[in-house]
Amino acid sequence: AQSVTQLGSHVSVSEGALVLLRCNYSSSVPPYLFWYVQYPNQGLQLLLKYTSAATLVKGINGFEAEFKKSETSFHLTKPSAHMSDAAEYFCAVSESGSSNTGKLIFGQGTTLQVKP
Amino acid sequence: EPEVTQTPSHQVTQMGQEVILRCVPISNHLYFYWYRQILGQKVEFLVSFYNNEISEKSEIFDDQFSVERPDGSNFTLKIRSTKLEDSAMYFCASSDKRGVRPQHFGDGTRLSIL
Numbered sequence: 001a002q003s004v005t006q007l008g009s010h011v012s013v014s015e016g017a018l019v020l021l022r023c024n025y026s027s028s029v030p031p032y033l034f035w036y037v038q039y040p041n042q043g044l045q046l047l048l049k050y051t052s053a054a055t056l057v058k059g060i061n062g063f064e065a066e067f068k069k070s071e072t073s074f075h076l077t078k079p080s081a082h083m084s085d086a087a088e089y090f091c092a093v094s095e096s097g098s099s100n101t102g103k104l105i106f107g108q109g110t111t112l113q114v115k116p
Numbered sequence: 117e118p119e120v121t122q123t124p125s126h127q128v129t130q131m132g133q134e135v136i137l138r139c140v141p142i143s144n145h146l147y148f149y150w151y152r153q154i155l156g157q158k159v160e161f162l163v164s165f166y167n168n169e170i171s172e173k174s175e176i177f178d179d180q181f182s183v184e185r186p187d188g189s190n191f192t193l194k195i196r197s198t199k200l201e202d203s204a205m206y207f208c209a210s211s212d213k214r215g216v217r218p219q220h221f222g223d224g225t226r227l228s229i230l
Contacts (some may be wrong), residue, residue: 032215043120043160043207044221051216090159094215101172102147102214106159 002027002089006107013114019063019078021110023091026072031093033074034104035065038088044079047089050074061085088116122222129198130230135146136224137193139208148191149209149219150183152176156222159207165191167212195227203229 006024025031032051036044048059055067065076079111088111094102121140129135140147141148149164163173165183173181182194193212195202205226 022194034218036221041223043122043223044209046215046220049218065145092159100215101164102211102217102219103149103174104151104166104171104209105158105161106151108158112138 002093004093004105005101006091006110008087008110012113013081015083016080019081020053021076021089022057023074024072030069031095034092035076036090037042061116079115083114086112120208120210120220120222122225124225128228135195135198137206139191139222140189141191142220143208145210145212147211147214150193151207152167152205159212168197183202198229200229203227
């Protein structure tokens with residue numbers, strides 16, 4: 001069964017520092033990969049997605065992620081953190097292939113804290 | 117930009133009571149989903165729905181749960197006899213194409229079972 005692992009339940013960075021949130025998936029066939037952000041008392045907002053096109057994917061708010069098949073990873077980065085980036089971040093996968101119903105399997109989430 | 121809307125935002129119910137959570141997906145979307153997030157835990161898939169039938173459901177989605185698309189706009193999740201462990205945030209999502217296209221999520225309904 002598919003699984004997603006986000007290393008680090010809490011990440012703390014200083015404003016202006018690099019943000020790196022890690023995500024690894026388990027699948028023999030590259031799935032579709034997504035990063036979502038959740039602000040307090042809100043739903044999940046799509047940051048970016050990988051669907052077998054370019055391996056480096058750019059998303060909203062200056063975030064990007066690189067799909068590395070050899071490492072089964074899809075880490076999220078942002079060169080310079082902003083206070084408004086403080087939120088919960090979820091990596092999610094959806095199986096590719098005709099039998100896929102589209103369900104998302106989520107990682108456990110990473111809380112990003114940005115210190116002034 | 118079109119949004120998925122969910123009502124109510126917070127529902128408080130006595131254990132054993134029935135509860136219906138409502139969602140209005142984005143109008144041209146065909147694939148509908150429910151997820152839940154127990155406080156402090158990850159988001160879990162409950163059920164997917166397409167062409168007026170369930171396409172997949174998780175182990176969590178037992179006989180106490182049901183989904184319905186009663187008209188062209190609403191998508192509902194019913195829990196027949198709520199248990200304390202049903203307390204969670206429930207998210208509705210929709211997509212215009214399964215898998216490759218991202219799902220759009222509502223803001224969720226916080227369900228509290230007393």
